Amino acid sequence: MTALRAFAATTVRVVVLLAIALAMLAALLIATGHDVVPALSAMVRGAFGSYYAITSATIVRMVPLALAGLAVSVAFRAGILNIGAEGQLLVGAAAATAISGTLVGVPWSIGIPVMLLAGAIAGGAWAAIAGALRLRFGVLEVISTIMLNFVAQYLTGWLVRGPLQEPTQVNPQSATLVPELHMPVLLEGTRLHAGVLLVVVVAIGVWWWLRSTASGFRLRAVGATPTAAASAGGIDVPRTMFGAFLVSGLLAGLAGSVEYTGITYALYENFSPGYGYTAIAVALLARLHPLGVLATALLFGALQAGANAMQRDAGVPSVVVSVVEALLILLVMAADRWRPSRADETGT
Amino acid sequence: MTTVPTGAVLLSLDGFTHAFGRVRALDGASLQVRAGSVHALLGENGAGKTTLMRVVFGLLRAQQGVMQWRGSPITMRSPSEALALGIGMVHQHFTLVPTMTVAENIALGGHGAFDPHRAADRVRDVAGTAGLVLDPHARVQDLPVGAQQRCEIVKALARDVTLLILDEPTAVLAPAEAAELLRWIRRYADAGNAVVLITHKLRDALAVADDITVLHRGRTVLTTAARDTDQASVADAMLGGARALSASDTDVVNVVVNDRARAVSGPPVLTLDAVTVRDANGVDHVRSATLQVRAGEIVGIGAVEGAGQHELLRVLSGRLSPTSGSRTIPESVGFVPEDRHRDALLLDAPLFENTALQGAGARHGVIDWNDFRARTAALLQRFDVRASGAEVRARTLSGGNQQKLVLGRELEAAREALVVENPSRGLDFVATNAVHQAMRAARDAGMAVVLYSSDLDEVVLLADRVFAMHDGILIESVKDRDVLGRAMLGGDIGDAGVALGADA
Numbered sequence: 109m110t111a112l113r114a115f116a117a118t119t120v121r122v123v124v125l126l127a128i129a130l131a132m133l134a135a136l137l138i139a140t141g142h143d144v145v146p147a148l149s150a151m152v153r154g155a156f157g158s159y160y161a162i163t164s165a166t167i168v169r170m171v172p173l174a175l176a177g178l179a180v181s182v183a184f185r186a187g188i189l190n191i192g193a194e195g196q197l198l199v200g201a202a203a204a205t206a207i208s209g210t211l212v213g214v215p216w217s218i219g220i221p222v223m224l225l226a227g228a229i230a231g232g233a234w235a236a237i238a239g240a241l242r243l244r245f246g247v248l249e250v251i252s253t254i255m256l257n258f259v260a261q262y263l264t265g266w267l268v269r270g271p272l273q274e275p276t277q278v279n280p281q282s283a284t285l286v287p288e289l290h291m292p293v294l295l296e297g298t299r300l301h302a303g304v305l306l307v308v309v310v311a312i313g314v315w316w317w318l319r320s321t322a323s324g325f326r327l328r329a330v331g332a333t334p335t336a337a338a339s340a341g342g343i344d345v346p347r348t349m350f351g352a353f354l355v356s357g358l359l360a361g362l363a364g365s366v367e368y369t370g371i372t373y374a375l376y377e378n379f380s381p382g383y384g385y386t387a388i389a390v391a392l393l394a395r396l397h398p399l400g401v402l403a404t405a406l407l408f409g410a411l412q413a414g415a416n417a418m419q420r421d422a423g424v425p426s427v428v429v430s431v432v433e434a435l436l437i438l439l440v441m442a443a444d445r446w447r448p449s450r451a452d453e454t455g456t
Numbered sequence: 457m458t459t460v461p462t463g464a465v466l467l468s469l470d471g472f473t474h475a476f477g478r479v480r481a482l483d484g485a486s487l488q489v490r491a492g493s494v495h496a497l498l499g500e501n502g503a504g505k506t507t508l509m510r511v512v513f514g515l516l517r518a519q520q521g522v523m524q525w526r527g528s529p530i531t532m533r534s535p536s537e538a539l540a541l542g543i544g545m546v547h548q549h550f551t552l553v554p555t556m557t558v559a560e561n562i563a564l565g566g567h568g569a570f571d572p573h574r575a576a577d578r579v580r581d582v583a584g585t586a587g588l589v590l591d592p593h594a595r596v597q598d599l600p601v602g603a604q605q606r607c608e609i610v611k612a613l614a615r616d617v618t619l620l621i622l623d624e625p626t627a628v629l630a631p632a633e634a635a636e637l638l639r640w641i642r643r644y645a646d647a648g649n650a651v652v653l654i655t656h657k658l659r660d661a662l663a664v665a666d667d668i669t670v671l672h673r674g675r676t677v678l679t680t681a682a683r684d685t686d687q688a689s690v691a692d693a694m695l696g697g698a699r700a701l702s703a704s705d706t707d708v709v710n711v712v713v714n715d716r717a718r719a720v721s722g723p724p725v726l727t728l729d730a731v732t733v734r735d736a737n738g739v740d741h742v743r744s745a746t747l748q749v750r751a752g753e754i755v756g757i758g759a760v761e762g763a764g765q766h767e768l769l770r771v772l773s774g775r776l777s778p779t780s781g782s783r784t785i786p787e788s789v790g791f792v793p794e795d796r797h798r799d800a801l802l803l804d805a806p807l808f809e810n811t812a813l814q815g816a817g818a819r820h821g822v823i824d825w826n827d828f829r830a831r832t833a834a835l836l837q838r839f840d841v842r843a844s845g846a847e848v849r850a851r852t853l854s855g856g857n858q859q860k861l862v863l864g865r866e867l868e869a870a871r872e873a874l875v876v877e878n879p880s881r882g883l884d885f886v887a888t889n890a891v892h893q894a895m896r897a898a899r900d901a902g903m904a905v906v907l908y909s910s911d912l913d914e915v916v917l918l919a920d921r922v923f924a925m926h927d928g929i930l931i932e933s934v935k936d937r938d939v940l941g942r943a944m945l946g947g948d949i950g951d952a953g954v955a956l957g958a959d960a
Contacts, residue, residue: 322819329813332802339775339791339799340862342817 118400122407125393125436129411133432137424147422151429154417155410164299165416168371170402170409171303172197172380175363176387177394177401178314179231179356184396185318186352187331192238192253193360194384195260199234200227200361201368202260202267205282205375211289219289224306224365231361232354234260239353243346249353257384265377272375281376291370301370308402310359315398327352360384381412389437408433462492465527466650467543467619472508472521473674481507482518483674489619489652489667494645496661496682497654499671500694501761501910505654506548508671509621512652513545514538536565544612545621550604552611554597561596562611582614587643601737602633620644621652626660627762630739638664656694656760657927658687658945672696688942695912695941722751725873725904726772726789731781733767741767743928744781749873749904754895756919757908757930758944764928765908766877772906773875786873788815790866792859794878800862803851807843807861808832810850814869831868839864840890856887863894873904880914892918912937912944 130148137144155166176193183190204223211219238256241247265280267273274283291301318324329337330348337343363383372379390408394400415429467489474482482504489495499505510516512523514532523530525541532538538545552561559575562582576592583590588606596604605625612620622641626634642664645651655661661668662682670678670693678685678693726749733742741764749755749772759765770776771783773791793799801810811832812823832846839860843853850858859879866874876895880888895918899905909915915922916937924933924943933940 320822320825322816322821322823325809325812325819325823326816328805329802329809329816332805333798335798336800336802336813337816339793340801341813342815344817 115397115399115403118394118397118403122393122403125440126407126410128439129432129436132435133428136428136431140424140428142422142424147418147424150421150424151414151418154421155414157417160298161413161417163295165413166406166410167304168299168301168409169412170405171301171307171370172363172367172383173386173390173408174307174311174401174405175366176360176384177390177405178311178398179359179363180387180391181394181396181398181401182314182318182327182359183352183356184391185331186327186349186356187334188242188349188352188356189248189250190235190238190253190353190356191250191388192235192256192384193356193363193387194380194382195253195257196231196234196357196360197364197367197380197384198257198260198264200231200364201372201375201379202264202272202364203227203230203361204365204368205267205272205285208285208289209283212286214289216289216292220291220369223289223369224362227365227368228358228362231364232358234361235353235357236350239350242353243350264375264379268376274374279376282374285369285373289369290373291366299371303366303370306366307405310362311398311402314359318398323348323351360387363387386412386433389433392437393440462648463490465489466491466525467512468524469508469512470522470524472511472518472523474507474511474516474518474520480674482511482521484676485521485671485674486676486679487652487669488679489650491618491650492645492648493666494641494651494653494664495667495669496665497652497669497671498656498658498661498690498694500656503671503694504674505671506623507674509545509623509652509654512538513543513621539612539615539617542616542618543621544615544617544619546605546608546612546623546625548623548625548627550608552596552604552607555595557593557595558590558599558607558610559592561607562592562614564611565615578614579610583610586610586613587640601628601739602630602637605629605637617649619650619652621654623654624656624762625653626655626657628737628739630737634660656945658690658694662687662690670694687946691942691945692938694945695938722753722902722904724748724784725751725786726906727784728771728778729782731768731771731778731783733764733771733776734779740764740928742771742778742930745928745930747772747923747930749906751872751902751904752899753920754899754905754907754918756915756922757906757925758912758915758922758933758940759908759910759925760944761910763925763944765925768925768930769875769877769906769908772873786870788870789872790870790874792863792866792874792876792879794881796855796858796862801850801858804849806847806849807836807853808846810861811835811846811865814865835861835864835868839894854887856883856890859883859887859891860894863891867894867898867903871903873906874898875906877908878910879907880909880911912941916940 134144134148137147154161156162176197179193180190204227207226208223211222234256238249238252241252242249268280268282272282274281291303294300294302318328326343326348329341329343330345334345338345368375386408390401390404393404411429411433415426418424419426465488469487472482472485485504485508497505511518512532514534514537523532559572559579562579563570563575579590579592588610590603590606590610596607625637629637638660641651641653653661653665665682668680668682668685668690669676670690672694728745728747730744730746731742732740732744734740745768757765767776771778772785773789774785775791797803802813808825808828812828829846836843841857841860841864843857879891883891895905907915907918916935919935922933922935922940924931924940926944926946931943933943
């Protein structure tokens with residue numbers, strides 16, 4: 109019941125925020141001298157205007173945003189400011205790409221899980237670097253994860269020009285994944301792949317884990333008041349934090365490998381259009397609630413799909429939408445600060 | 457500015473009164489500091505020592521009171537005004553920037569361009585004149601505590617102060633460093649300056665001070681030359697005058713006498729043998745403490761702030777490991793820390809999750825939240841916690857109800873031993889009584905209970921046996937407020953006390 113209520117509350121928030129976002133967007137379009145109506149209608153069409161737009165643009169973008177958003181939520185819930193979902197996602201995609209080369213002739217029912225798992229493990233390992241730096245040497249994860257994002261980005265750049273480059277060595281990208289290993293498409297003629305089901309299952313799983321298990325509770329307690337967690341709960345705080353780093357990285361890595369097997373089928377330099385950064389907004393707007401992340405990821409998926417359509421059809425630069433996204437985050441954070449009633453934040 | 461001859465009054469405070477809400481921190485306090493003297497300002501926790509000096513240093517505007525500096529009345533509006541007049545203060549908690557060098561820290565608050573060479577020269581100059589050893593180029597975070605304190609002192613001296621206020625300067629220092637600092641204070645005052653030394657270490661005060669002022673509940677209760685007094689009379693003054701027993705105190709004594717009749721003969725539950733706790737700076741907080749707490753008794757501990765009781769209670773409750781010595785405690789010891797917001801509760805979590813926090817470190821698998829909801833509801837009932845249900849957030853409860861919740865939770869989880877630290881801090885009369893009742897009930901049910909309170913009346917009221925802790929040493933005392941009070945101030949308690957395992 110409480111979960112349903114929290115989900116409903118988030119949905120209401122998302123709708124309200126969507127309205128505010130559109131209003132801000134309209135103001136911004138007027139200010140920059142664009143025609144509001146054609147731009148906005150292009151945007152809405154691009155996000156929701158057709159069966160194809162909903163399934164192949166909006167929902168398809170929601171998948172990596174939601175997985176990375178869950179990654180950010182888990183970390184933030186533990187009091188860890190993991191800004192590194194972007195890097196963990198890239199490393200996850202790279203690992204899935206690397207292992208796909210060994211999976212020729214393997215049935216998809218084995219090959220796809222292996223690739224997804226490889227991505228998750230790589231993402232977890234990437235986050236573990238930041239975790240070890242924090243817990244062993246006191247390096248703030250805000251700094252280390254951002255730096256590791258750059259490392260991951262240049263690592264990807266090197267991989268697609270070196271070890272993972274396509275055999276023809278023409279473009280800086282990996283070989284295309286064999287069709288047998290593509291994530292199954294759910295609806296014929298669209299790009300909607302089985303990853304969307306996986307996201308829903310993972311979100312419910314993370315929600316249940318945080319809410320109902322001893323280790324999930326430890327993570328929340330450490331994030332809420334580490335001193336009380338240690339003194340009253342006898343909780344090993346560093347160990348719990350390291351666990352949170354791992355799970356967070358795992359989820360972000362999974363976002364990368366799902367994107368690779370479901371959408372791009374190849375690794376290239378600009379593999380992620382900043383999904384890992386937008387994920388921070390996704391998590392914050394959902395107030396770090398795993399089920400709320402599904403709703404906010406859909407909102408951002410729609411915004412980004414719409415932004416592309418707006419640029420294509422109405423000639424308005426899509427960065428206008430990025431400005432709106434940033435304003436939304438500031439708005440929500442200020443509102444939370446102003447009205448500090450956060451009863452729905454306990455994950456129950 | 458005229459210089460004041462040695463012996464003349466440099467700073468004079470008269471009739472200072474200040475209330476924080478309903479608490480009177482100062483209630484007509486007065487103080488006179490002479491040039492060329494060390495003036496010890498003494499008093500129990502919360503007697504108003506630091507508050508009075510914050511007024512002098514311009515950190516607090518008192519509601520009433522007249523201050524005179526070099527014979528003329530002044531109002532201090534800010535620390536920069538105080539510094540401009542020649543008054544410096546070194547706080548108990550240092551105010552240095554750890555990542556900066558000594559010279560940079562000392563140049564902070566100055567004006568104009570920063571020249572590292574001139575700043576370093578200035579530090580060498582000031583430190584050299586004052587006879588303090590300090591490397592201007594060392595980073596503060598790399599310095600031991602003693603050197604950090606010298607840096608604080610030089611920082612004040614660099615502003616040409618003639619009156620230096622030191623708030624509990626020896627609290628963080630190892631004994632050798634403390635002795636060195638006291639010698640320096642003496643020399644500094646002999647050179648014509650004045651020092652106000654805030655402390656609750658009687659021995660230090662009597663050893664180094666010329667004059668002594670004792671505050672009790674915001675009022676000046678004793679002003680004397682150090683050579684005209686002794687530890688016993690100063691301790692009496694600090695405790696509010698031994699002979700000023702009020703009716704309620706007499707009641708306490710009666711309760712005490714009745715309590716004594718109870719037979720206490722359970723097996724030992726908490727045992728410490730020569731336990732020492734040393735921190736990373738090499739300071740011993742607990743020195744060779746030996747203690748046995750039996751089932752069915754409350755052991756009370758009296759101590760001033762920073763005497764080592766904080767560490768001792770955490771050793772007893774299993775939250776801290778001793779550096780040396782042996783300890784025998786049950787697997788789970790209930791612990792009610794003094795800062796419940798920091799150490800006991802998740803304020804934004806519902807009550808049932810706060811109940812589940814106890815033992816969370818060892819739990820596995822899936823948590824049965826309905827079970828914890830039921831247990832919390834029963835706990836609210838049993839310990840009379842006023843809350844609308846187990847689902848409300850801990851933050852919405854009053855301090856007293858939060859404390860009852862914590863106490864109840866710990867009592868439910870630990871059946872053998874309970875350690876409580878300042879259990880009635882911030883609670884009103886009714887809540888305090890309820891907490892006391894619960895502790896007595898636990899004792900009567902056969903638990904071993906350890907209580908520390910900064911309120912000696914509370915210690916004597918509840919405890920079956922009492923110990924004083926002074927400077928890390930634990931000494932058993934007779935159950936008498938004044939004897940215990942003198943012992944915790946480091947005074948001689950003669951035949952009234954038995955030193956246990958202490959080498960002092």
